[in-house]
Amino acid sequence: MSGGDKFQDFEETLEALVAVSSSQADKLEQVKRDLQAFLDQHVEIKKVMMQILKDVAQEEENVGQRLLDMEEEKKLREKELDGLEEQLRRCTAKSQTMDSELQFLQGELQRLRRSEEEINALRNEVDEDTTEVIPSAIYVAKLFHLITKIKWEYDTEPHILKGVHYGPDLATPIHFDTSVVSRSDVSDKLWNFVSTEW
Template sequence: MAQAHNFFELEETTESLVALINSSKATNQLQLIRNEALAFYERHEETRNVLLQIIGDVRQVEEEVCQRLLDTEEQRSTMELELGLVTEQLDRCTAKEQFSESELQFLQRELESLKSSEQELLELQQEVDEDTTEVIPSAVYLSQLYHKVTRIKWEYDDPPHLLKGVHYGAELATPILIDTTTCSPCDVSDQLWGLVSTEW
């Protein structure tokens, strides 16, 4: 009997709780909370998807920039190598041009010197040809001719066995002093012709 009374009280309490729950509209509030939670979850998923797309785009841009940077570095290395080769070739051409220019200047100076000598010889020959009133001894003429060819100026005040003079070379003057008593005529000739330049 006491059990039936307790059961009856439990049933009443349960009905009271159900009535209380129905009267407090807890179900509606739970539904609202559930809807808000679902909306928040959907926004979270959208935001997550947008962030993943942004991260993917940033990674793709980074890869493209890295590839362009590598390509640029390779092009720069290639251009530096080509620049080095061109610079070396330019240096060689410049050195060759300077050498050629120096050689050309030397040859021009030699040509001018030869032209000057030729002109002097022509003038001397013309003087000889035109001088009809005075006969120049052949020894003096030959001496002047030898002087023009050999560029040796002799001194005539010394004893006959001493050959004394100065050879005027292209760059410096060389004194000459030969004792013919101690040298054969062939040695004297060799020494004198050794002073004359053979370059034309």
């Protein structure tokens, strides 16, 4: 093979290499573009995923805060409910006490009404008796006073006779204990005050 053939072979080989090389370069350029597109897409997907993760984290934080707020609200409501239940228990107990007091007072009122009716009945009886008995008793007491000149004290103990005899010259006190002195002695002493002169 001559030098020209070699050169031609070399030239052909070089052309073949350039052809292969330019074809590979195109392929490499395409691979590079595909790789860059893939990397760009990967970066975009990563950004989207990061945003999604941030949104999820924010939503979880919001949900967690809402749960905490709801738990706090629940505790407040339970506390209010406990307070209302305690207030209801106190009101119920007070109501029962007031019902008992009301029943007692109604019983007392009925008892007082019955007593008032009894008192009115007794008053009516006394009024009837006094219209008949007292005038005659007053007449007898005045007659007794005119005859004996004795004025009795009525606010003494039952067994004590106490009064004053108003004689013509002086007033004489009278004091007898009927638990010690016999009735006949008391009667005799009282008759001694009565004047026999008319």
